[in-house]
Amino acid sequence: MNTLLFVVVPYICLTVFVLGHIWRYRYDKFGWTTRSSQLYERRLLRIGSPLFHFGILLVALGHIGGLLIPESWTSYVGISEAAYHFVAVALGTVAGFCTLFGAAILIYRRRTTGPVFSATTVNDKVMYVLLIGTICLGLGTTVIGNLTSEPHDYRLTVSPWFRSIFYFQPDSDLMAQAPIGFKLHALAAFALFAFWPFSRLVHVFSAPLGYLTRPYIVYRSRDAVPARRGWDRAL
Amino acid sequence: MRVMAQMAMVMNLDKCIGCHTCSVTCKQAWTNRSGVEYVWFNNVETRPGQGYPRRYEDQETWRGGWELNRRGKLKLKGGGRFKKLLTIFANPKLPAIQDYYEPWTYDYETLTNAPLQEHTPVARPKSLLTGKDMKVQWSANWDDDLGGSIDHGDKDVLLKGIADKVKFEFEQTFMFYLPRICEHCLNPSCAASCPSGAIYKRAEDGIVLVDQDRCRGWRMCVSGCPYKKVYFNHRTGKAEKCTFCFPRIEVGIPTVCSETCVGRLRYIGLMLYDADAVLAAASVTGDHDLYEAQRKVFLDPADPAVAAEAERAGIPRDWIEAAQRSPVYALINKYKVALPLHPEYRTMPMVWYIPPLSPVVDVVRDTGYDAEDRGNLFAAIEALRIPVDYLAQLFTAGDPAPVDAVLRKLAAMRSYMRDLNMGRDADDSIPAAVGMTGEQIYDMYRLLALAKYDERYVIPPAHAEQAHSLEELATSCSLDYEGGPGMGGSGPFGESSGGPQPIAVENFQMLKDRQTSDSLSGRVNLLNWDGRGRPDGLFPPRREDQ
Numbered sequence: 001m002n003t004l005l006f007v008v009v010p011y012i013c014l015t016v017f018v019l020g021h022i023w024r025y026r027y028d029k030f031g032w033t034t035r036s037s038q039l040y041e042r043r044l045l046r047i048g049s050p051l052f053h054f055g056i057l058l059v060a061l062g063h064i065g066g067l068l069i070p071e072s073w074t075s076y077v078g079i080s081e082a083a084y085h086f087v088a089v090a091l092g093t094v095a096g097f098c099t100l101f102g103a104a105i106l107i108y109r110r111r112t113t114g115p116v117f118s119a120t121t122v123n124d125k126v127m128y129v130l131l132i133g134t135i136c137l138g139l140g141t142t143v144i145g146n147l148t149s150e151p152h153d154y155r156l157t158v159s160p161w162f163r164s165i166f167y168f169q170p171d172s173d174l175m176a177q178a179p180i181g182f183k184l185h186a187l188a189a190f191a192l193f194a195f196w197p198f199s200r201l202v203h204v205f206s207a208p209l210g211y212l213t214r215p216y217i218v219y220r221s222r223d224a225v226p227a228r229r230g231w232d233r234a235l
Numbered sequence: 236m237r238v239m240a241q242m243a244m245v246m247n248l249d250k251c252i253g254c255h256t257c258s259v260t261c262k263q264a265w266t267n268r269s270g271v272e273y274v275w276f277n278n279v280e281t282r283p284g285q286g287y288p289r290r291y292e293d294q295e296t297w298r299g300g301w302e303l304n305r306r307g308k309l310k311l312k313g314g315g316r317f318k319k320l321l322t323i324f325a326n327p328k329l330p331a332i333q334d335y336y337e338p339w340t341y342d343y344e345t346l347t348n349a350p351l352q353e354h355t356p357v358a359r360p361k362s363l364l365t366g367k368d369m370k371v372q373w374s375a376n377w378d379d380d381l382g383g384s385i386d387h388g389d390k391d392v393l394l395k396g397i398a399d400k401v402k403f404e405f406e407q408t409f410m411f412y413l414p415r416i417c418e419h420c421l422n423p424s425c426a427a428s429c430p431s432g433a434i435y436k437r438a439e440d441g442i443v444l445v446d447q448d449r450c451r452g453w454r455m456c457v458s459g460c461p462y463k464k465v466y467f468n469h470r471t472g473k474a475e476k477c478t479f480c481f482p483r484i485e486v487g488i489p490t491v492c493s494e495t496c497v498g499r500l501r502y503i504g505l506m507l508y509d510a511d512a513v514l515a516a517a518s519v520t521g522d523h524d525l526y527e528a529q530r531k532v533f534l535d536p537a538d539p540a541v542a543a544e545a546e547r548a549g550i551p552r553d554w555i556e557a558a559q560r561s562p563v564y565a566l567i568n569k570y571k572v573a574l575p576l577h578p579e580y581r582t583m584p585m586v587w588y589i590p591p592l593s594p595v596v597d598v599v600r601d602t603g604y605d606a607e608d609r610g611n612l613f614a615a616i617e618a619l620r621i622p623v624d625y626l627a628q629l630f631t632a633g634d635p636a637p638v639d640a641v642l643r644k645l646a647a648m649r650s651y652m653r654d655l656n657m658g659r660d661a662d663d664s665i666p667a668a669v670g671m672t673g674e675q676i677y678d679m680y681r682l683l684a685l686a687k688y689d690e691r692y693v694i695p696p697a698h699a700e701q702a703h704s705l706e707e708l709a710t711s712c713s714l715d716y717e718g719g720p721g722m723g724g725s726g727p728f729g730e731s732s733g734g735p736q737p738i739a740v741e742n743f744q745m746l747k748d749r750q751t752s753d754s755l756s757g758r759v760n761l762l763n764w765d766g767r768g769r770p771d772g773l774f775p776p777r778r779e780d781q
Contacts, residue, residue, distance in 0.1 A: 029448035033472035036452050038325065039332050040364065040469065046325040053324040114365035115332075119469070206451040208323075208430030212316050216427035220435040220446075222697065 020197025040115035052102025058095035141181030241441030250500035253412035257492035270470025272338030276477035299461030300580030417477035418584035428459025487696035504561030522632035525578035574630035612646035
C-alpha cells in the first residue's frame with residue numbers, strides 16, 4: 001500500500017506534470033495565461049491577490065528549504081534542529097495564513113462578483129479544491145503538530161523520502177513513519193501537480209524574469225514568425 | 236544613421252463628420268467577438284469630451300507613457316522594471332470595465348416568445364458579463380456631439396487649464412471630432428511595459444503588434460499606453476490592439492478604417508526615420524520641443540544620401556519610392572500642417588492630425604462676415620484664443636504657436652483657392668503671409684481636397700522575399716462565437732485555447748485584385764443579367780471546352 005501511495009503515485013503524478021507541461025506548451029500557447037479578472041473587479045483583488053501570491057511564494061521557498069536541504073547540512077553549519085524548527089514554523093505559519101487569508105478573499109470575490117463568477121470554469125473549481133485542500137492540509141498539519149508536546153521532525157522522514165524520488169531510489173518506508181497529516185498533504189500535493197499543467201496554474205512558469213534584462217522595445221521581423229499557411233490547422 | 240521605415244497615418248480633422256463608420260467597420264472586422272465587446276481599436280471622440288475610456292488623458296491618474304526622471308533620462312511614468320514585477324499580482328493602474336462601459340445586448344427573444352399580454356413586451360438590456368438585467372449608463376461614445384455635457388462637460392481633462400467662466404461659452408462655439416486608433420509609436424511604452432516581451436514593433440513597417448502566443452495577460456501594457464489603445468480580452472486573458480490592418484497593408488490596400496472613411500480624411504504612407512535619433516528626440520527637456528524634435532527624426536526620402544542609406548539598411552527600392560510619394564511625409568514635413576497627438580507622452584506617436592479650421596470658419600460665418608476672407612480668418616484665429624489653446628493641448632503639449640501656424644496655412648489656402656476658383660487673379664501676398672508659395676498652396680490644396688485613392692494611400696506591398704510567409708496571428712475567426720459556424724471557439728482550457736485561427740491572407744490578396752482590376756473578370760453582376768446567354772464566369776466551363 002505504501003509502495004503504491006508513495007512510490008507509484010508520485011512517479012505517475014510527476015510524469016504527468018512534466019509531460020503535461022511540454023504538451024500544453026506545444027499545443028496551447030494561446031491558452032497559456034493568467035486569465036486575469038481584474039477588469040471586472042479590482043478593490044478586493046488588490047488586497048487578496050498580492051497577499052495570496054506573496055504568501056505562496058514564501059511557502060514555496062520554505063518547502064524548497066525544508067525538503068531539498070538535508071538536516072545534516074544545516075546542523076553542519078551550526079543551526080540546531082530546535083532553532084531551525086522554530087524559524088520554519090514561525091515563518092511558515094505566517095506565510096501559510098497570509099496565503100489562506102488571501103485565497104479566502106479571492107474565493108469570496110470569485111463567488112460574489114457577478115462577472116468573475118460567470119467567468120469561472122469547472123477547471124478553475126477543481127483547481128481551487130485541490131490547491132486550497134493542499135494548503136489547508138499542510139497548514140493544519142503544522143499547526144496541530146506543534147500543539148502536541150513533541151512535533152514530528154519531518155526532515156528525517158518526509159524530506160529524505162521526497163529526495164529519494166528524484167534519485168530514483170524511492171524509499172516509501174521513510175514516509176510510512178510520518179504522521180497521517182503529512183501523508184495526506186503530500187498526496188494532495190501530488191494530485192495538484194498532476195492537475196497543474198491542465199489548469200490556469202501554468203502561469204507560474206511564465207514568471208517574466210526576462211523583463212529585468214531585455215531591452216525595453218522589442219523589434220521583430222516578419223521573418224521571425226514561423227511559417228504557417230492559411231490551410232494549416234494551428235497545432 | 237539607422238534608417239527604418241514606418242507605416243503612418245494622417246487624419247484631416249476638418250473633414251470628419253463624426254459618423255463613426257470607421258469605428259463600426261473596424262469593429263466588424265476585428266473585435267466582433269466575445270471578450271472584446273467593449274474594445275474599439277478605432278473610436279471617434281467628440282471634443283471637448285472625456286474620450287474613451289473616460290478621462291484617459293489624465294496621466295496623473297493612469298501613469299501611462301514616459302517621463303524624464305531627475306537626471307533627465309527617459310523612464311516609464313508607471314514605474315520601472317522592478318516596480319512592474321512587484322505590482323504584477325494586482326496592477327494598480329488598470330482601468331476597470333466601468334471606465335470603459337459594461338457591454339450589453341438586448342433580450343430580443345422575449346419579443347417573439349412572450350405570451351399574449353396587455354402591454355407590448357420589451358427587449359431588456361442584459362449584461363454581456365453576467366447575463367443579468369442591467370441599466371445602460373455609459374458607452375464608447377455616450378457624450379457624442381456633446382450629449383450630456385451639462386452634467387459632465389467639465390470632466391474633459393484638457394479643460395483643466397481653461398478658466399471656468401469661459402467653459403460654457405466654449406462648448407457652445409467649438410466642437411470637433413477626433414478619430415483615434417493605435418499610434419504605432421516609434422517609442423511605444425506599451426511594448427516597454429510588457430513583462431513577457433510579447434508586444435513588438437515590426438522591423439519592416441513599424442506596426443506594433445501583440446504576439447498572442449507570448450502574451451501572458453499581465454495587463455501592464457494597458458496601463459503603459461497613455462492613449463489606452465491596448466485592450467484586455469477578458470475571455471481569452473490576452474491583450475489585443477489595433478493591428479494597422481497588417482494583413483491588408485501587406486498586400487498594399489489601406490486599413491479598414493481608411494477604406495471606409497466617408498469623408499476620405501485619412502492618408503496612409505511610409506515615413507523613413509533615423510532609429511538612432513528616436514531616444515534623444517523623446518528625451519528633449521521641454522515638452523514644447525517634442526513636436527519639432529520628432530519632426531527632425533524623420534528623414535527626407537528625396538535626399539539621395541537618405542535613399543542610399545535606406546537601401547544599405549535593406550529597405551527595398553519600391554519602398555523608398557513609396558516613401559518619396561508618401562502623402563504623410565508631405566503633410567508632416569513638407570507643408571507642416573499635421574501635428575502629433577499628445578507629444579508630451581513622449582512615445583513618438585505616428586498617427587498625426589491636421590487640426591480643424593472649420594470651427595473657426597463657422598464662427599466667422601455666424602457673425603455675418605465673409606468666412607473665406609483671409610483678413611477675417613486670421614483675425615478670428617487671433618481672437619479665438621481658447622480653441623487654439625485647446626488644440627495646442629491636444630497636439631503640441633500646449634504650445635499655441637505651431638497650431639496657430641497650421642490654422643493660418645489652412646485659412647490662407649481657403650482664401651487663395653477661392654480667388655482661383657472665382658476666376659480672379661491669384662493674390663500672392665496670401666501664401667507669402669504664411670511663408671509658402673502659390674504653387675505649394677496649390678499642391679497642398681490638391682492633396683487635401685482632390686487626392687484620389689492612390690494618392691491618399693501610398694502603400695507598397697510587403698515583399699515575399701522578405702517574409703517566407705505572411706504573418707497570421709492576432710485574431711481568430713469571426714465566426715467562432717458559441718454555436719457559430721466557425722465553432723473553433725472553446726478549447727479544453729477555456730475560451731479560445733489551442734492555436735489562434737489564421738487569417739486567410741489569400742482572401743486579402745483576392746480582395747485587392749477585385750478592387751483594383753478594371754474588369755469584372757470572374758464575377759458576374761446578376762442584377763445586370765437578363766437571363767439569356769451564358770456570361771463568362773457565371774457557370775464553370777463546360778467539359779468540351781476544357
